[in-house]
Amino acid sequence: MSEFWDQKHKANSKLWLTCTKPEEVFQIHGIQLPAPDTRILDIGIGNGDMHRYLVALGHNVWSEDISLVALKKVRPGRGIRESEIHLHGPWDLVLCHLVLQHMNDKQIKRLLSQIYLTKTGIMSLQFAELLDSRIESPWPNHFFRDLETMERIVLDTGFRIQWIRNPTDWLWNGETIRWWVTRIKQLAEGVQ
Numbered sequence: 001m002s003e004f005w006d007q008k009h010k011a012n013s014k015l016w017l018t019c020t021k022p023e024e025v026f027q028i029h030g031i032q033l034p035a036p037d038t039r040i041l042d043i044g045i046g047n048g049d050m051h052r053y054l055v056a057l058g059h060n061v062w063s064e065d066i067s068l069v070a071l072k073k074v075r076p077g078r079g080i081r082e083s084e085i086h087l088h089g090p091w092d093l094v095l096c097h098l099v100l101q102h103m104n105d106k107q108i109k110r111l112l113s114q115i116y117l118t119k120t121g122i123m124s125l126q127f128a129e130l131l132d133s134r135i136e137s138p139w140p141n142h143f144f145r146d147l148e149t150m151e152r153i154v155l156d157t158g159f160r161i162q163w164i165r166n167p168t169d170w171l172w173n174g175e176t177i178r179w180w181v182t183r184i185k186q187l188a189e190g191v192q
């Protein structure tokens with residue numbers, strides 16, 4: 001899968017990299033902009049806008065991605081692989097927007113098991129559910145899940161859901177996609 005994303009990053013694909021405006025991501029996730037110097041992990045670099053935005057606000061930011069090409073879009077040393085996440089925490093804030101629909105359940109569990117939050121730290125996850133689909137697999141390389149499935153993944157990896165945003169439904173090619181945003185906390189106390 002990393003070759004697929006390398007290609008999309010090389011081509012700067014607007015369709016696949018989405019590039020949601022950083023202010024919009026905070027709005028969608030219902031998160032206030034944190035005070036400067038917060039330790040933040042952004043998962044899924046896209047075009048790197050979120051990383052640059054948070055750096056400009058004075059935050060301590062790292063960004064993780066499956067694509068080595070994507071990692072080069074952020075400051076040297078601040079683009080990291082999944083296996084390096086635990087080296088740079090504990091995190092005050094972890095953002096994950098428009099990434100989980102590209103990961104299966106096992107991959108999400110592996111990702112979450114790398115993450116240690118501070119005592120007050122939160123992780124905000126966006127994921128998507130496909131409602132009433134009449135087609136077996138209309139979206140190749142996409143993984144849709146409902147809230148119960150996500151809650152099970154979260155609990156299995158030592159987190160709990162703290163807050164759920166009212167979901168938003170939108171139509172895409174005749175399918176209804178439900179967008180969820182959940183905020184999760186670590187069950188065992190995070191490292192200080």
Ligand SMILES: C[S@@+](CC[C@H](N)C(=O)[O-])C[C@H]1O[C@@H](n2cnc3c(N)ncnc32)[C@H](O)[C@@H]1O
Nearest residue numbers: 005017018019020044045046065066097098102
């Ligand atoms: C749709 S873009 C979203 C970018 C940005 N977060 C946004 O909201 O605009 C998906 C990003 O996730 C990355 N990605 C895809 N699968 C991933 C995985 N398994 N682990 C980490 N990053 C992944 C892609 O390389 C890409 O940068």
